[in-house]
Amino acid sequence: MKKKVCAAMVFVFTAVMASGCVKKEEIQKYSHVDYAMGTVTNTTLYGRSPDLSETEQAIMEKMKKLETEQLSWRKDSSAVAKLNQGKQRAADVQEPLFTWLEKSLQIAKDSKGAADPAIGSLTQMWDFESKNPKAPNADKIEALIKDGIVSSAYAHVKLNEQQKTVRKEREIKIDLGAFGKGIGTDEAMKFLKKDERITGAMVALGGSIAVYGEKPGGEDWKVGIQNPDGKQGETIGGLSVKGGTFISTSGDYEKYFIDKKTGKRYFHILDENTGYPVQTEITSCTIVCSSGIVSDGLSTACFVLGPEKSGSLLKKYGAKAIFVDKQKNVYVSDGLDFELTDDAYKIVKKDIGG
Secondary structure (H helix, E strand, O other): OHHHHHHHHHHHHHHHHHHHOOOOOOOEEEEEEEEEOOEEEEEEEEEOOOOHHHHHHHHHHHHHHHHHHHHOOOOOOOHHHHHHHOOOOEEEOOOOHHHHHHHHHHHHHHOOOOOOOOEHHHHHHHOOOOOOOOOOOHHHHHHHHHOOOOOOHHHHEEEEOOOOEEEEOOOOEOOOOOOHHHHHHHHHHHHHHHOOOEEEEEEEEOOEEEEEEOOOOOOOEEEEEEOOOOOOOOEEEEEEEOOOEEEEEEEOOOOEEEOOOOOOEEEOOEOOOOOOEOOOOEEEEEEEEOOHHHHHHHHHHHHHHOOOOOHHHHHHOOOEEEEEEOOOEEEEOOOOEEEEOOOOOEEOOOOOOO
């Protein structure tokens, strides 16, 4: 009798357990290509939600508002445009723009102007994103240099942390172009962290990427490094990273034009000491770190400085780098999991810090 009772109890217990088991919702995947912040975007989401497409669209809407309401100097209604339009030397600046200015100006100071958000007078003169870009009048560039408006422009912008004001000592204009996509990836990461249904994601805003969470199998995220001489999407190798990583790449192939009169090629990374595109053997610089705005800003700064002069900057920000030069040499910071796959390139050992 006892055996029958025990057997019955086991049966009931098993049945209850079976009925109490709820099948976990399978992780879904959604990928989509879009356009925001003046660049092609590519988003991949993993999560326990049938509405991943809506999440992706929400992220893109956030990016588009970020550009029009905060960052774009071309949009008269944006916070940056209003700051540039203001005639007063000291202007009230709301968050989060104040923090972005604070971080970008610090990077400018640390890099001695290699990436400077205060050279808007120069970048707007070149306007690489216009429909018909052309080299500015040489006399106008020289005038900016002589007037001291461009060289070490960051030093002419003073922030008051307590009052949240920005004071421009000269006719300075702000352009966060070297930091904007990184800011976008920071904002995308914040958005993803608030959505418990998302288990993993990769959000790419042009050359700036945010990696969040995990892939379903737990393997590392793979990020391709663009071939500077190849078509869009052709890579020289792949970088393996964990969730919580930001990657930004700056290259001379991203935004450029051929002047119709001279036939000379100009690209968008400018030297604030000359007013013209920087003279360098580097063709691309990729930065890997834990901050979007830092990765974006440093990718420009280190592109200008080169591997020999970037070590201290990388060390200060806990960042690592991959440089590619015109001779197809590749310089990789120690500790990065990078695999070179293009035989035309070779890894050269160089102490670049990070």
